[in-house]
Each structure stands twice: as C-alpha cells, then as structure tokens.
Amino acid sequence: MDFAWPDEIEALRCEALEVGRAAAASLSIREESWVRGFDRDFSRQLGERGWLGMTWPREVGGHERTALERFVVTEALISTGAPLAATWVGDRQIGPTLLANGSPEQIARYLPPMAAGEVTWSLGMSEPDAGSDLASLRTRAVERDGAWVIEGQKVWTSFAAVADHCYLVARTDPDAPPHAGMSEFIVHMDAPGITVAPIRDITGESHFCEVVFDGVVLPRDALVGKENGSWQQLMRQLEHERGGIDRLMSNRALYEDARATADRSNPTAAQEIAAIETMYRIVRLAVIREVIGQAPPGFSAVTKILGTELEQRIAQFVAATAGPAAMLDGRVSRAVVYAPAYTIQGGTSAILRNVIGERLLGLPRR
Amino acid sequence: MDAETREMYRKTLGGLMRRVGAEGAGESDVVAELRELGWDELTVEEPTESVALLFEEQGAALVASRALDMVVAAALGLDDRSVGIAYPEPGPTNVTSAINDDGRLTIAGLLLGASEAAEIAVPAQAGTGVVVAIVSRGALSVVEMEGFDDAAGFTRVTGVVEARHYRLLDGAAWAVAVAAGRRALAHELVGLASHMIDRAAGYVIEREQFGRPLGTFQAVQHRLADAYTGLVAARSVLAAIEPDDVLFGSLVAKAVAGRAAIRAAHSCTQVTGAIGCTWEYELHRYLRRTHALDALLGSWRALRKAIGQQMAEDGHAARLGSAPEGPAA
Numbered sequence: 001m002d003f004a005w006p007d008e009i010e011a012l013r014c015e016a017l018e019v020g021r022a023a024a025a026s027l028s029i030r031e032e033s034w035v036r037g038f039d040r041d042f043s044r045q046l047g048e049r050g051w052l053g054m055t056w057p058r059e060v061g062g063h064e065r066t067a068l069e070r071f072v073v074t075e076a077l078i079s080t081g082a083p084l085a086a087t088w089v090g091d092r093q094i095g096p097t098l099l100a101n102g103s104p105e106q107i108a109r110y111l112p113p114m115a116a117g118e119v120t121w122s123l124g125m126s127e128p129d130a131g132s133d134l135a136s137l138r139t140r141a142v143e144r145d146g147a148w149v150i151e152g153q154k155v156w157t158s159f160a161a162v163a164d165h166c167y168l169v170a171r172t173d174p175d176a177p178p179h180a181g182m183s184e185f186i187v188h189m190d191a192p193g194i195t196v197a198p199i200r201d202i203t204g205e206s207h208f209c210e211v212v213f214d215g216v217v218l219p220r221d222a223l224v225g226k227e228n229g230s231w232q233q234l235m236r237q238l239e240h241e242r243g244g245i246d247r248l249m250s251n252r253a254l255y256e257d258a259r260a261t262a263d264r265s266n267p268t269a270a271q272e273i274a275a276i277e278t279m280y281r282i283v284r285l286a287v288i289r290e291v292i293g294q295a296p297p298g299f300s301a302v303t304k305i306l307g308t309e310l311e312q313r314i315a316q317f318v319a320a321t322a323g324p325a326a327m328l329d330g331r332v333s334r335a336v337v338y339a340p341a342y343t344i345q346g347g348t349s350a351i352l353r354n355v356i357g358e359r360l361l362g363l364p365r366r
Numbered sequence: 367m368d369a370e371t372r373e374m375y376r377k378t379l380g381g382l383m384r385r386v387g388a389e390g391a392g393e394s395d396v397v398a399e400l401r402e403l404g405w406d407e408l409t410v411e412e413p414t415e416s417v418a419l420l421f422e423e424q425g426a427a428l429v430a431s432r433a434l435d436m437v438v439a440a441a442l443g444l445d446d447r448s449v450g451i452a453y454p455e456p457g458p459t460n461v462t463s464a465i466n467d468d469g470r471l472t473i474a475g476l477l478l479g480a481s482e483a484a485e486i487a488v489p490a491q492a493g494t495g496v497v498v499a500i501v502s503r504g505a506l507s508v509v510e511m512e513g514f515d516d517a518a519g520f521t522r523v524t525g526v527v528e529a530r531h532y533r534l535l536d537g538a539a540w541a542v543a544v545a546a547g548r549r550a551l552a553h554e555l556v557g558l559a560s561h562m563i564d565r566a567a568g569y570v571i572e573r574e575q576f577g578r579p580l581g582t583f584q585a586v587q588h589r590l591a592d593a594y595t596g597l598v599a600a601r602s603v604l605a606a607i608e609p610d611d612v613l614f615g616s617l618v619a620k621a622v623a624g625r626a627a628i629r630a631a632h633s634c635t636q637v638t639g640a641i642g643c644t645w646e647y648e649l650h651r652y653l654r655r656t657h658a659l660d661a662l663l664g665s666w667r668a669l670r671k672a673i674g675q676q677m678a679e680d681g682h683a684a685r686l687g688s689a690p691e692g693p694a695a
C-alpha cells in the first residue's frame with residue numbers, strides 16, 4: 001500500500017497549507033477555525049480559488065474535483081486555523097444535501113452563491129427539549145394558503161446571528177410517529193417573524209444562538225425533498241456533519257505549537273506525543289475511508305468519536321505541556337475550557353455509541 | 367469532633383460561604399467573619415477538621431477568599447494572620463522568587479485578593495534553601511494576566527526589593543506551610559467536585575430525552591459514578607494523612623484531589639450537554655476554579671512526578687507496597 005499522495009494532490013495540499021497559514025497569520029487563536037473563524041472576505045477568496053463546492057457539478061458553480069482533493073484542502077485549511085466558519089456549514093453539508101434531495105430550482109438557486117463563498121448557512125435542528133432526541137422536535141410547519149407557516153424555537157444554532165439562511169427541520173405531521181412527521185426547509189433569515197438571540201458559550205464567545213420563529217411565512221418551494229421524509233434525509237446529512245476531518249483537526253494548530261515546545265526528553269511527554277500521532281493517523285485514515293465512500297452507513301459515528309476524543313486528549317496534552325503556567329495563558333485555558341464541547345456538538349459521544357451499537361453492530365435497540 | 371458538632375460547624379461555615387458566594391466578590395471579608403466566629407480557637411482545638419470543613423464549603427460555594435493565606439500564615443508561625451502570601455507562580459519550579467547574591471529579593475508570584483494585606487510573605491530561593499521574606503505590599507507591582515479564572519481573584523505580582531527593605535522570617539518552614547496549603551486546597555477541590563457532581567446529578571434527574579430522565583441512561587450514570595469514585599478516593603486520601611508523614615501525605619492528597627476534580631468537571635459538563643457549554647450555566651466557573659486551584663502549589667501532574675521521585679528515594683515505595691500476607695505473585 002502506498003500512503004503518499006500523487007504529486008498533483010500533494011501540490012494542492014501544500015498550496016492550501018500556504019494559503020491557510022497566510023490567512024491565519026494575524027490570528028492569535030487558531031483553534032476551532034471552522035466554528036469561530038468568521039471571515040467573509042476570506043470566504044470569497046476561497047470561492048475564487050475554487051475551494052468551495054469542490055466536488056459539485058460545474059453547472060451549479062462546483063469544480064468537479066475529487067473527494068480526496070477536497071479532503072486535502074479542507075484538512076490543510078483547518079489545521080492552519082484559516083477562518084472557515086462563514087462557509088463551512090454550506091460547503092460541508094447543505095450543498096451535498098441539496099444535491100441529493102433538492103429540486104433542480106433549489107440547486108440552481110442556492111449552490112452557486114455557496115460555491116462563491118457569498119452566503120452563510122446555519123443548522124436549525126436542536127430545540128430546548130430536543131437535543132439528543134432530535135426526533136422529538138416540536139417546531140411546527142403548517143401549510144396555509146399555499147405557503148408554510150413556521151412556529152417554534154431552535155437553540156444552539158451556530159452562526160444564526162450572521163447567517164443568510166437557516167436549514168430548518170420542523171414537524172409537518174404531528175399525528176405521525178415522530179420520525180415520520182418531520183420535513184426540511186430553507187429559511188431566509190431576513191423573513192419577518194424571526195428573532196435571534198446569541199448565547200455566550202463556555203469561553204465567553206458567542207457563535208451559537210437561540211432562534212424564535214413566530215409565524216414566519218415561507219414560500220411553498222422552501223420545502224426540501226420529501227414532505228415528512230426528513231429523517232431519512234437527515235441520516236445522510238448527519239454523516240457529512242460528523243464524518244469529516246473537521247472533527248479531528250479543531251485544535252491541531254495549538255497541538256503543533258505545544259509539540260514544538262514539549263520536553264521530549266521527558267518519557268511521559270514523548271509517549272503522549274507518540275500516542276497522539278498514532279491515533280491521529282488512524283483517525284485520518286478512517287475519515288479518508290468515509291470521504292471516498294468506502295464506509296458503511298453510520299460509520300461517521302466511529303470517526304467522530306475517535307476524532308473528538310483525540311481532540312480532548314490533545315487539549316489535556318497542551319495543558320500538561322504548558323504546565324500549571326497554563327493558568328496564566330489565555331489561549332491554552334480557552335482551549336481546555338472549550339474541549340468538552342467537542343464530544344457534545346454534532347451529536348454526543350454517548351449517542352454515537354448507541355448508533356454504533358445499533359447500526360453497525362446490529363445490537364438490539366432498547 | 368463529634369458528628370453533631372461537625373454538622374453544626376458545617377452548617378455555619380456553609381451558610382457563611384453561600385451568603386458570600388451569592389453576594390459576589392469583595393462584598394464581605396470572609397477571614398474577618400471567620401475570626402468573629404471563633405476560628406482561631408477552633409483551629410487550635412481541631413486543626414484538621416476545621417480546615418476540612420472550611421475549604422470544602424468554600425469550594426462548594428465557589429467563594430474566593432483569603433482563607434488560604436490565613437492557613438499558610440499560621441503554618442509559617444506568623445502572629446499576624448492577615449499577612450498576604452506571594453504564592454509561587456504556577457510552573458515547573460517550586461519557588462519563583464529568589465534572593466540574589468547581592469541580597470536583593472526578586473519577586474514573581476501570585477497574591478490572593480487584590481491588595482488588602484499590608485505585608486506580604488514571599489517564599490524565596492536563597493542558595494540551596496528556601497527562606498520566607500516579609501515585604502510591604504507597596505513594593506510589588508501588578509502584572510496583567512489572562513487565564514483560567516478571573517473570579518479566583520489571583521493577582522500576579524513582581525518586584526525587586528533591596529535587602530534593607532525586607533526582613534526574613536525566623537525559623538519559618540516553607541515546606542510545612544506548603545503542606546498545610548496543599549491540604550486546604552485539596553479540601554477545596556473536593557468541595558468543588560462534590561458540588562459539580564451534585565449539580566450534574568440534579569440536572570440529569572430533571573432533564574428528559576427520549577421520554578425518560580437522562581439519569582436513567584447508563585452512559586450518563588457511569589460518567590457520574592466515575593466522578594464520584596474519584597471524589598471518594600480523594601476524601602479517603604485526605605483522611606488517611608499520617609501525623610508523622612504530613613508533608614508527603616499532603617502532597618499525595620492534593621495530587622489525587624486535583625485529578626479527581628478535573629475529571630469530575632469534564633464529566634459533569636458532558637452529561638449536561640450544550641447547557642453545560644454556556645457561560646450562563648455555572649458549571650464552567652467550577653471547571654475554571656478547579657484548573658486554577660490545581661495549578662496552585664503543584665498541579666496533579668507535577669505532584670505525581672514528585673510522588674514517584676520521593677517514593678523511589680526514601681523508601682516510601684517499600685512501605686506503600688507492603689501488601690497483606692499472601693502467596694507471592
């Protein structure tokens with residue numbers, strides 16, 4: 001087996017590293033760049049370079065590159081801390097979701113600006129009473145006079161305060177079993193009746209929000225895919241959300257800085273570096289397997305657990321390397337305090353273990 | 367102390383701490399109030415339990431006070447218990463201030479509370495030993511810092527003091543003071559962990575997903591059970607400190623408590639989901655305080671190394687390793 005990239009992919013990877021380093025050069029914090037690095041100018045530059053919608057068809061603004069090419073570019077950008085947050089949700093999952101489930105009109109309308117880096121999407125899934133149990137969500141979409149009327153509340157909606165669009169999951173059939181009564185909608189955030197309130201996160205920053213929908217009217221064609229068919233659509237979308245390299249690389253930049261200063265003559269530090277590097281390579285291969293479509297359904301649960309638990313281990317390593325002096329260091333303490341979120345956002349590790357048990361191992365459901 | 371008396375003190379101290387915690391920083395002088403309650407007599411009668419009760423309650427209520435200064439000052443034999451302590455800056459060395467060859471004292475340390483103390487005791491390296499110098503607060507300047515826990519009230523200070531402007535404390539044993547400080551901090555970490563576990567347990571009983579309380583899921587139960595196991599271990603080590611082995615016992619106790627509290631903080635955050643990742647929810651303030659107190663007077667990682675070294679050097683290993691009689695493995 002040859003693990004080296006072909007020359008042209010390696011060249012692309014190096015180019016992306018260079019672009020990423022330049023974009024992150026002025027940033028003091030380069031962690032979570034796909035969550036907190038919000039930069040519309042850089043997004044447009046990515047669009048001009050053809051690094052958004054890389055695998056999508058040309059006629060919708062895509063570039064028809066391979067999944068591996070997209071992989072090396074996004075890996076390099078996230079690892080350097082380049083600010084990807086403004087485009088990440090669209091590029092990672094909404095584009096692919098619309099390609100799979102959207103109407104030709106929706107694809108033609110929404111994908112080109114995504115690929116150009118001009119729009120920001122948010123994900124309206126979680127609600128106050130529907131976190132892990134997403135299928136219990138209660139936000140209603142009611143058909144009235146040829147339109148959809150939305151009533152309800154979402155929470156933890158990352159980027160909602162700055163997003164142009166929200167990808168909303170709402171209940172369309174309250175009488176059906178929970179999984180069979182949900183549908184997906186495209187919401188323009190400037191529609192009347194939407195109130196967004198940012199929530200301060202554990203680090204003091206606020207990228208996630210509470211979003212209230214009070215009689216928001218959506219056109220009929222805001223529905224994506226099948227009415228009441230959201231659950232099947234979501235299973236695929238969540239694989240994009242969970243199975244990517246972002247779940248491994250969030251604090252890579254900090255790790256590399258810490259590794260450079262770690263005392264390698266200390267056997268504990270050396271062993272920890274070895275363990276992290278080994279695990280890093282294993283998870284990366286698992287992600288690549290996912291990326292090139294060779295993983296079974298549900299496999300993203302494996303990659304997300306492995307990746308995010310490694311990110312948490314890295315946060316501990318960084319804290320240990322900085323030593324107690326980390327108490328005096330804003331960047332390190334921020335990274336340690338944020339780390340619990342890795343195994344919560346995008347589905348908790350406990351829920352993903354349930355997925356592995358039920359879907360990959362075929363264990364009986366509770 | 368009998369159980370009834372202990373409960374009485376716990377109630378009194380807990381009430382004081384909760385009140386101060388609710389008031390917010392700087393409103394009350396915890397140390398002065400403790401004095402009024404008869405703290406000095408209590409520490410003479412019940413030196414171990416008084417510290418255990420006070421610091422567990424302080425941790426549970428997330429109060430930042432100068433109670434640690436009081437404990438360390440007493441251990442240094444200072445009559446004036448209001449003297450502040452310049453704790454060594456967290457880092458690889460045990461002491462971060464030093465007396466140079468020319469007699470000048472170079473100070474780098476952390477103070478608790480901004481500046482109420484008129485005099486500061488500074489542990490300083492002098493040749494191969496550690497001495498304790500007393501300087502006036504005015505000799506120190508504040509250095510900006512950004513770190514885990516602003517609310518802990520640490521102030522980072524530096525200064526250079528000429529020999530004629532400080533005096534050395536006779537017969538002060540910094541090692542003994544460190545041990546007393548470590549015990550107090552270990553109790554405070556236990557108090558923090560205990561509160562976090564209670565808080566998270568309360569949350570998972572209340573919140574439902576999939577039509578049942580989160581606390582009915584084994585994955586959630588196990589996280590909290592592990593956190594609780596760590597807490598019990600830390601309490602046991604504190605209770606088992608031998609009077610003739612206080613230095614080593616205190617070191618072990620702080621290592622075990624620091625590790626247990628940090629693990630508890632992360633597990634408790636995990637089981638509270640996204641709520642636990644918000645600024646508003648109080649857990650992160652406990653998580654921050656846990657990391658901050660772990661860093662003071664030796665983090666659990668640093669202490670673990672020290673434990674190993676000490677066990678190897680002075681035969682502690684043999685003692686701890688003496689298993690009950692039984693067939694050889």
Ligand SMILES: Cc1cc2nc3c(=O)[nH]c(=O)nc-3n(C[C@H](O)[C@H](O)[C@H](O)COP(=O)(O)OP(=O)(O)OC[C@H]3O[C@@H](n4cnc5c(N)ncnc54)[C@H](O)[C@@H]3O)c2cc1C
Nearest residue numbers: 125126131132156157158345348350583585636637639640
């Ligand atoms: C930083 C961040 C960003 C986010 N961004 C978004 C976003 O953009 N859009 C969006 O829709 N959502 C977002 N979320 C929400 C995220 O998807 C939820 O937090 C997550 O699904 C968990 O839901 P919850 O927080 O309600 O926790 P809960 O579901 O209340 O879970 C609490 C605890 O109980 C455990 N638990 C629950 N059910 C079970 C079970 N059956 N078996 C075992 N254990 C169980 C969980 O593992 C967890 O430890 C974000 C969250 C975070 C932290």
